[in-house]
Amino acid sequence: MKIAQAAKQVELSTATLRYYESIGLIPPVKRNGSGIRDYDENDVNWIQFIKCMRSAGLSIEALIEYTALFTEGADHTIEPRKNILINERKRLKEKQREIGETINRLNKKIEDYEDILENEAKLKGSLKAECISE
Structure with a gap:
């Protein structure tokens, strides 16, 4: 199939396919007589496979090396x-740890803000009660 068909099938642009090959x-993709x-x-x-590995976070450099070895x-x-x-x-597990x-x-900071907001609401409620009772 021609590059446009392949690009459509793998949901990449023709320029991306040319770049990946370069x-x-x-x-290298086989070429016809022309x-x-x-x-x-x-x-x-x-x-x-390359798309899957890239979306999983593998580096381009590692995949280029892998492709060269595979081609051999x-x-x-x-x-x-x-x-x-x-x-x-290993690299991705470390990244996963850092993200965790x-x-x-972030969860702690969100909890801090929720506590502040909850305390403000309680304070406003108690001020209203004081005003009503006076």
Whole structure:
């Protein structure tokens, strides 16, 4: 299929697909006799994999390295590919921990504001009661 069809199928722009190929994020796409990119199901599947990994937070650099090793295809690249994924998982777990800490801080700050607002409401209520009783 031509690049426009592939782009539509994977919900990316044609410029993005060209860019991904130029930086090595996706393996080189076969070309027809006229030099036009001819995407097949494997190309589309690879692009979907890259999209999935990017949305999961994997870095472009790690994915470029992973793609290069995958394209090489030899058994000796299996361990390095696995290690890339392990390292990215470690990085993402650390990021997850940091986000968790930030959420906890936000929750505490929100609770502080809720306490202030609750105390203000109680104070206003008690002032009204005092005015009524006088």
